[in-house]
Amino acid sequence: MGYEDILVNVPLVGNSHQVDLALNIAKKFNAHATGICVLPEAAILRDAVQSPFILMNEEEASETIRREYEKVADLEKQFSAAAEQAGVSHNWRSGEGDPAEVLLLATRLHDLVIVGQSGNEQDLLWGAATQLALSGTPTLILPAGWSRTELPQRVLLAWNGSAQAAAAARNALPLLKTASTVTLLIGQNREAPPERARLTPVSIEKYLSRHGVNVEIADLAGRDSDAGAGILGYTETLKPDMIVMGAYGRSRFREWVLGGATRQVLEDMKVPVFMAH
Numbered sequence: 001m002g003y004e005d006i007l008v009n010v011p012l013v014g015n016s017h018q019v020d021l022a023l024n025i026a027k028k029f030n031a032h033a034t035g036i037c038v039l040p041e042a043a044i045l046r047d048a049v050q051s052p053f054i055l056m057n058e059e060e061a062s063e064t065i066r067r068e069y070e071k072v073a074d075l076e077k078q079f080s081a082a083a084e085q086a087g088v089s090h091n092w093r094s095g096e097g098d099p100a101e102v103l104l105l106a107t108r109l110h111d112l113v114i115v116g117q118s119g120n121e122q123d124l125l126w127g128a129a130t131q132l133a134l135s136g137t138p139t140l141i142l143p144a145g146w147s148r149t150e151l152p153q154r155v156l157l158a159w160n161g162s163a164q165a166a167a168a169a170r171n172a173l174p175l176l177k178t179a180s181t182v183t184l185l186i187g188q189n190r191e192a193p194p195e196r197a198r199l200t201p202v203s204i205e206k207y208l209s210r211h212g213v214n215v216e217i218a219d220l221a222g223r224d225s226d227a228g229a230g231i232l233g234y235t236e237t238l239k240p241d242m243i244v245m246g247a248y249g250r251s252r253f254r255e256w257v258l259g260g261a262t263r264q265v266l267e268d269m270k271v272p273v274f275m276a277h
Helices: 016-028 040-050 058-086 099-106 121-126 128-131 163-171 173-180 204-210 224-239 258-268
Strands: 005-010 032-039 090-096 112-116 139-142 155-161 181-186 217-221 242-246 249-253 255-258 272-277
Touching: 005 016, 005 099, 016 058, 016 139, 016 181, 032 040, 032 058, 032 099, 032 217, 040 058, 040 090, 040 204, 058 090, 090 099, 090 173, 099 128, 121 128, 128 139, 155 163, 155 255, 163 204, 163 242, 163 272, 173 242, 181 204, 181 224, 204 217, 204 224, 224 242, 224 258, 242 258, 258 272
Parallel strands: 005 032, 005 112, 032 090, 112 139, 155 181, 155 242, 181 217, 242 272
Antiparallel strands: 139 272, 249 255
16 A cells, blocks of 8 residues: 555745655655646736736736746756656646645645645635645645655654544555554544444554554543644654644635644644645
């Protein structure tokens, strides 16, 4: 079991570590890597030029878009050179529009997507990292300033029995199996079974063991509402290379309402976070 198709977001600036980590993961699992660069400004300029309500110099807008595509061409060359040096099968895509919307379209047929942390309060809800984590595609989010490119060796796996936590654990198995240490952080069970359902509890430890992942156990003390702070606290103590956790959010009037732990970790993460919904 591994990853066969990996998508990595390649922004116009600050992308080298993101790409190097993606290629290292792809090389480890003999996967195909796709680099993608999204140009939101180009889409905005095209809309502005066509709008009767905005005064926009069409030649200046065209020149700005042309310069952006020159940068994209340079990024493609750099990505292809790095992938060839790593011996990784690869291809390149580019697009225009809102990064979250474009990446959601692009990632549908990929096993893993790698993106950077959202940069501000608005991006926390609407940015690519959050939207991808809640989309159903396993998402590895790198914090701002993260420069390490090797596969994670010390992993903190947060578990509360929820469907989201189970999805994260299942989809992270290839990376869990390559880690040297996995700490299972057990919190309060988030879900109660249906009233008429009778089922013996499932053991996440036994499940992981059957997949060749042996874990150390830690207890996430406190209430479920404090889970985000608890997870971040353990990152300070255990110094993991990666956190694995479920992404919890629900759609309300077409807006995402993030769960407390999901929101806090996305805001304050200092190490990469692997999320699934």
